Amino acid sequence: MIDYGLLMSVIVTLAASSLAMRLRPPRTYNSPVSALDIMLLPGLVGLVVGRLSTLAIDDPRAIGQVSDMLVIRSGVEFWPGVAAAAIVIAWSGHRAQVSPIERVADLAPFAMVAYGTYEAACLFRDGCYGPTSPVGLTPNGLSTTMLPVGLLMGASALAAAAFVRRQSLMGWPPGAVVSSAVALIGLILSVGSIWLPKVGGELSRQHRTSIVVAVAASVLTGSILLLRSRRRVEQVHA
Secondary structure, three states: OOOHHHHHHHHHHHHHHHHHHHHOOOOOOOOOOOHHHHHHHHHHHHHHHHHHHHHHHHOHHHOOOHHHHOOHHHOOOHHHHHHHHHHHHHHHHHHOOOOHHHHHHHHHHHHHHHHHHHHHHHHHOOOOOOOEEEEEEOOOOOOOOEOOHHHHHHHHHHHHHHHHHHHHHOOOOHHHHHHHHHHHHHHHHHHHOOOOOOOOOOOOHHHHHHHHHHHHHHHHHHHHHHHHHHHHHHHHHO
């Protein structure tokens, strides 16, 4: 059975990524390339790794059972998938004789656009959940109006993508651009997950992981920028 909500989310996400790349083409490619050419392989690898990570944690016996592996809606571990996609992108840069970290930094804003669009595409899936609110949307199957947290997370990710793109244009080190992008998405997930539905009163695994990732990436960003500043001071006094 085709999951039309998920299918529409993927289509909208690809369309948004394509538009972003048309407006602001990637700089580490010598010729124009489509969003599908750039994002397809990293996206597929990230999806597979994310799904396998979820199964390895929750139900290792399901690994190898195609019917269980293909049920994407039942869980995909976000950060392992992101790491796998980044490795594929870095590898593509190495093959093209481009600095792998520069290639990842170049594509980070577009990946953030894709993530933000997918979050906002909750409209096409089961609806955008959140806390009860007098102003908002009513998810499918419910009669309660809720604040659409997915839309807010999506809008935040798009704003963060523009900010990271600006960092790159301002000459930030590629490593700082990448870690900044990770920190911002981790922050968005950490804050958004507070109001998203979850089982039990404890933080979800993704929520806990996102907090750790956001803090670690923020520290790394600050460290890279501080190191660059010190090197510049040393060069001035040399």
